[in-house]
Amino acid sequence: MPLKMYNTLTRKKEEFIPLSPPLVKMYVCGMTVQDRPHIGHMRAYVVSDIVKRWLTYRGFRVKHIQNVTDIDDKVVEKAKTLGRDYRELAEENAAEFMRCSDIMGIERADFYPRATQHIQEIIELVSRLVQKGCAYSTDTGVYFDISRFPDYGKLSRKRIDDLIKGARVQIDETKHSPLDFALWKRAKEGEPFWESPWGRGRPGWHIECSAMSMKHLGETIDIHMGGEDLIFPHHENEIAQSEAATGKPFARFWLHNGLLRLLGGKMSKSTGEFIPALDVLQRFEPDAVRLVFLSTHYRHPMEYSEARLEEGEEALTRMWECIEMLGEKSEEEEKTKGGYLSDDIANFWKDFEDAMDDDFNTPKAIGGIYSLIKDVNLNAENMDGSTARLYRDTLASSLKILGMRMREKELGVFTPRLLDLILDVRQKLREENKYDLADKIRENLSRLGITIKDTPEGSVWKI
RNA sequence: GGCGGCGUAGCCAAGGGGUAAGGCGGUGGUCUGCAAAACCACUAUACAGCGGUUCAAAUCCGCUCGCCGCCUCCA
Incomplete structure (x- = not known):
């Protein structure tokens, strides 16, 4: 069964073949660090972690870049509100993000580029668009001219007319179309700025991702990921500005995760209704948080629930105890020639791999793990050492593929x-x-x- | 208003034309001084509702209802 993933661009599950196997170029839309990371972010990055781990399991070599947007309107605004230096605020939140990410066992990206460290690349990209006539400069900044990009709307499946009709955006009089978006913003008094051909200013929101993706991965990448709230306008705009500049496809596969909801609504920084990731990770076993996330398909929305996190802890404990029991059993002498159930294990792996190959169906894969545990418990009595070892290794490696660790026992003051x-x-x-x-x-x-x-x-x- | 998605047992959740994975909870049991844990058994004639296509629909089509997302910053 080939590896398939759901591509937002085509709205279909497609077989995944990277441009230059075995290399996979993957860009994950990271955080804008005007605020602390919340638990919803962790879901997104557990999803990207699973994609990366599975691709690696399947023999690909993943080059993973994840940005840190440390300058944009929100960062500037938030820093102003707090009366703090924006750099300090951004680095503080970025550091907390890294800490949470590590606690969750999310494998580190190859590089975490920051927008402020790519101002030169951003300016070059904007210049390229201006030279091609795809962007224009006004008193307030430089804007991308969406009329110069006929494919605008291809990712989000929105029609320009509908967008204009339903527009709730405040209209900047200097823009040609309300949908034109800022590539470069002129700095107002007291705002951070960089020198540019269009005067002192800062990058617009979307341009940093295009610039950094191109710099670190090239003009066409294999996978671009992010939350489904980024489909429009962020990713739509990235496509427009990148493809207008290069004339090449920007990303071949677009993967989007469903959002984590709080009390039926979306968890977001803008409403202030969010639960800091660190709080959750300090209260619950991080692998249990991961297990709960993976128990719902990544594209489906999911409700934040502490009851579920508690259930997750119990389920994880049961997995660990089963593995530990098998570990003890595998040490035992081989007294019996108990049922060697390699068929079971082969079937387990087949189902597990099929599930994962089918658009990362982790809930199904986990279901298989529970079934295997049931099987093990049923047959534990008359299992010999080598069979126990086989089952233990199977269970342990399946958990590892999903990014879960074995339990660490700490005796503390005891011996x-x-x-x-x-x-x-x-x-x-x-x-x-x-x-x-x-x-x-x-x-x-x-x-x-x-x-x-x-x-x-x-x-x-x-x- | 436009576009998109979802609705499966008390709860969570896979599946997605051929007769309902799995988890939690609950009930009964094994074990036990008790407890906890663990384990075993049972726990949806049925997939929001109504129509249609079909030998066959939870799965496809249409309509209705409900919920959610995007259209404004967001993973």
């Missing part, structure tokens, strides 16, 4: 011998029917992160 000692004493208490004390010990250890399980074979501790 195994100390815990054994405590359990010994507690066992004495139990034998003397001093259950209140024994229960107290169990309860207190639980608060310290040590779980005691009283099984027929005796008590065991777990972290």
